[in-house]
Amino acid sequence: MAAENRNAMTKMRQSDDNRWIPMTSVASKTGKEVAPDVFYYTNQIVNVIMIGQPGGGNWILIDTGMPQCAEEIMHVAEGRFGEGNAPTAIILTHGHFDHVGNVVHLSEAWDVPVFAHTLEYPYLTGEKGYPAPDTSVEGGLLAKLSALYPHEAIDISKRLLPLPDGGAVPFLDEWRWVHVPGHSPGQIALFRERDRLLLSADAFVTVRQDALYKVLVQKEEVHGPPRYLTTDWTQARESLRRLCDLMPATVIAGHGQYMEGEALQQGLDELLQNFDELAKPDHGRFVD
């Protein structure tokens, strides 16, 4: 069957194991405007990012949050962009459950396309799931809790479109996408040269995502990608270097509060120079 026909017939679906996760943080349900047209909202423990001037104009949603939170995210979007003002598109940084948790509901309700890197397609077209989280890595309770995390494939073929080659970002002229594999094969970051604003996805995060206490209080620190889900640590390091070379002035990561200036620079330098020691687990399925 031709791909178009199959896609047209395939029903959009979240993974069978898409379930509400009992996790939260002090930042949950709060938002912050980092630039006049860039706003992030913390949904439990993950950030969704809205790009566009507030009011009635065009805007783009980056990532879709934790499972079973679509209404909450739509409500926040309405508050910022006006009732009934759907985004022009959704862009996914990668396909992990906490970034695609509401992609089916939101893209259907808004009737919009979803863009992602083609290397992430297998996980977004029902072809395969990610490896189960490695619950043996250090990190105590949270790594154990990650056993609950959905990791099966979702299928959004009907609405999925590839990001253009070369780094252009659909509908966002000033932005470029940067391939940052390691945490997942087709993960992307987004960067805007004008104010050196970086959306790092989970290539690096600004909270220690595998320490329960730090997630709860959202203590800011530059940290490597969440350990229990990162499958290629050599690529993860290369991706971090790529982002450091951009010399970001401000970052909004997939997890944690935004960071800027000296604290960000220092944190990035330190993490890159001591990557094996600080980021990589000492043991675990994805390093041995």
Ligand SMILES: [Zn+2]
């Ligand atoms: Zn992730």
